[in-house]
C-alpha cells in the first residue's frame with residue numbers, strides 16, 4: 494500500500510468542481526456511496542486498508558466535502574456503535590440524453606441515482622447541431638435550477654437510433670470529433686454511448702452494494718443489443734464493439750438473416766424478423782394479437798423466438814457466468830406465457846446444473862434517459878476506482 498498523499502485538486506479544465514481523487518480514495522468513496530453509508534472499519538476491511546490509511550482517506554474525503562460523519566449507529570452484530578461515513582448525495586448531478594429519431598429526452602440524477610430533473614423535446618430531424626444546441630440549453634437550464642452537473646451522457650442505439658433509417662446509428666449523428674467539441678464547449682465530460690450499455694449501467698449501479706459483480710442484459714427489439722458487466726465494470730471492448738452477439742446461432746434449422754446466417758438469434762428472435770415472417774403482420778403488436786386469438790402461425794413464430802432468446806441467454810451464461818441475466822426491450826411481451834419455450838432453448842445450451850437467475854424487465858422511454866444519466870454517474874465514479 495503506498496502512502497502517497499491523495500490528490501484532491503480539481504481536475505484541469507473541463508470539470509468544474511468534481512475532485513480528482515487518488516484511486517484508493519475514490520474506491521473508498523464509491524463503497525460508502527453504494528452502501529448508503531459505511532463505518533470506517535467496514536471500508537478499511539473491504540479495501541484491505543490499515544487504520545491509519547483509512548483515517549487519512551476519511552479526512553481527505555471530508556475535507557473535499559464529499560462525505561459527512563453520520564454519527565454513531567448501534568450495530569447489532571457487535572453491540573457497539575461504529576463511526577458511520579455518509580456520502581453527500583446532493584453535491585453533484587449527472588445529465589443523460591436519450592436520442593430518438595423524433596424526440597430527445599433528458600433526465601438529471603443526483604449521486605443517489607434519484608431523478609431530480611426531466612425534459613422532453615420533439616425534434617424534426619436527427620441533426621448533430623440540433624442535439625448539441627439542446628444539450629447546451631439543458632446544461633444552462635439545469636444550472637439555473639440549482640443542479641451542479643459533473644458529466645453528460647448522450648445515448649442512443651449505435652446500430653440504429655429508435656425510429657431512424659437503417660445505418661443511422663448514434664455515432665453517425667454524434668461522431669467522436671463532435672463529442673470532443675462538446676466537451677470543450679460544455680465544460681463537462683461528455684460520453685456518447687450505446688443505450689444498451691447505458692441501461693446496463695443503470696441496472697448494475699444500484700446492485701453494487703448487494704455484491705453483484707457481473708450481469709448480462711439482453712435488449713430485444715428491431716435489433717438485439719447485449720450489455721455486459723464483469724468484475725463491476727461494463728465491458729466495452731478493445732474497440733468499443735463488445736456485445737455484438739445478435740448473430741450467434743440459436744437454431745439448427747431456422748430462417749436466414751440478411752447476413753446469410755441460418756438460425757442466428759437475429760433471424761429467430763429480432764422483432765424485424767418475427768414481423769416479416771408472419772404474413773400480413775405490420776408490427777409485433779399484430780403478431781401478439783394474432784397469437785392471442787389462437788392463430789397457429791403467429792403462435793409458432795413467437796415460440797421459436799422465445800426458444801431463440803433462451804438459447805442466446807444460455808450461451809451468455811456459459812461464457813460469462815454472470816450473477817444474473819436481464820431480458821428487456823420487447824422480451825416481456827414475446828416471452829409472456831412462453832416460459833416453456835424459453836426454458837427449452839436455454840436448456841439446450843446452458844451447461845451448469847443450477848438454474849440461472851433470469852429477470853424480465855420493462856423500461857419506458859423516460860427510463861432510457863435515466864439510464865443515460867446513470868451511465869454518466871457510473872463512468873465518472875468508476876473512472877479512477879482502483
Ligand SMILES: [Zn+2]
Nearest residue numbers: 740750754757
Ligand atoms: Zn445473422
